[in-house]
Amino acid sequence: MSATTTFWLIIAVLAVGTWAMRALPIMLHGHVALPSWAERLLRYVPVAALTALVVPGALYVKVDGAYTFAAARLLAAGMAMLVAARTKSVVWTLAAGMVTLWIGQALLGG
Amino acid sequence: MNGAFTGLVLVIRTPRLRFVRALACYHRLSPAARFVEQPVPRRRHSMITGARDVAPILLGIVPFGLVAGSQVISAGFGMAEAIGMSLFVNAGASQIAATSLYIEGAPLFVILGTALVINARMFIYSISIAPVLESASARLRPLLGHMLVDQNYAMTMTRGRERSDVDPVPYYIGAWLALASTWQLSSIAGAALGPFIPASWGLDFAVPLVFLAMLVPSLKGRLSLEVAGITAMAAALLVPRLPMQTGLLVAMFAGMLWGALRHPAKEPSS
Secondary structure, three states: OOHHHHHHHHHHHHHHHHHHHHHHHHHOOOOOOOOHHHHHHHHOHHHHHHHHHHHHHHHEEEEOOEEEEOHHHHHHHHHHHHHHHHHOOHHHHHHHHHHHHHHHHHHHOO | OHHHHHHHHHHHHOOOOHHHHHHHHHOOOOOOHHHOOOOOOHHHHHHHHHHHHHHHHHHHHHHHHHHHHHHHHHOOOOHHHHHHHHHHOOOHHHHHHHHHHHHOOOOHHHHHHHHHHHHOHHHHHHHHHOOOOOOOOOOOHHHHHHOOOHHHHHHHHHHHHHOOOOOHHHHHHHHHHHHHHHHHHHHHHHHHHHHHOOHHHOHHHHHHHHHHHHHHHHOOOHHHHHHHHHHHHHHHHHOOOOHHHHHHHHHHHHHHHHHHHHOOOOOOOO
């Protein structure tokens, strides 16, 4: 399978899977109820998923395929977190994080 | 529709000449527009209001779209893949996660599993927004499902539902049109500009930053802080150790399980 075919396969599966999760409850509204254990499990999906996506990138950089701790990234992520809590703005969070990263890399290296 | 709009603007501007002007414009209206009762048809007004209400959020999507688009290029693909992904998947966080896992060489099941877990939150959105959109026809509902994104959900569940002058279904569609066109244009821009950005700028760091910006406002209450803490520890320890990027999925499930087990069963879920 060529790389392009693989990538389109990823797009197709994601598109269909995501559509099913988004659309079925709207389509079946009034017909089916969700079991309470499923509801409890799904309740913390946003927090868990987003945290898992933030943490590795905020701690490590990949050097020759190996995860290596990067102090500048942790510093920048901490600063971005403060700004995100204060402003709740994607733009300001990005700006604060990137600028801190550049300063941190200049001072600490890496 | 346009004819009706022009005619009625004249009516509003010059109340004294209302009848004369309105009659003068009448012949210009299409037959369908002659039966329109309200100044601006309610459906159209709802759509415009939805688009207008999400306008302040649109700027926040741009950096996100830029990252999503430029990543598809750094994964070795072209504009068609960037556009297709934004159009068909239409869920930023999962697009970025899937593409970066692909770049890191993760196996298919990890890429798809991680991205789908990220989008599982939309299942919850869909359950809670379903009663608000129940006036939609059975034919329209599958499309409405595709339109469900974070910002659209949040806006329709708050302002869209509360305003008496709009219908939630066209409001929701209008909001999505504004969001999706911004998303599409910014990921096209990212795909076009991305290759010219040097790696030393560390722009890959923009990806966790965007997720952080989404995460922080959702950290409300003790239990979500606990879930974040457990997930963070698991991710920090497991992601470098487990093979094939499976650490990410395991960390997500650890956090979800912690939340489900610690969550009081009696409390009604919102």
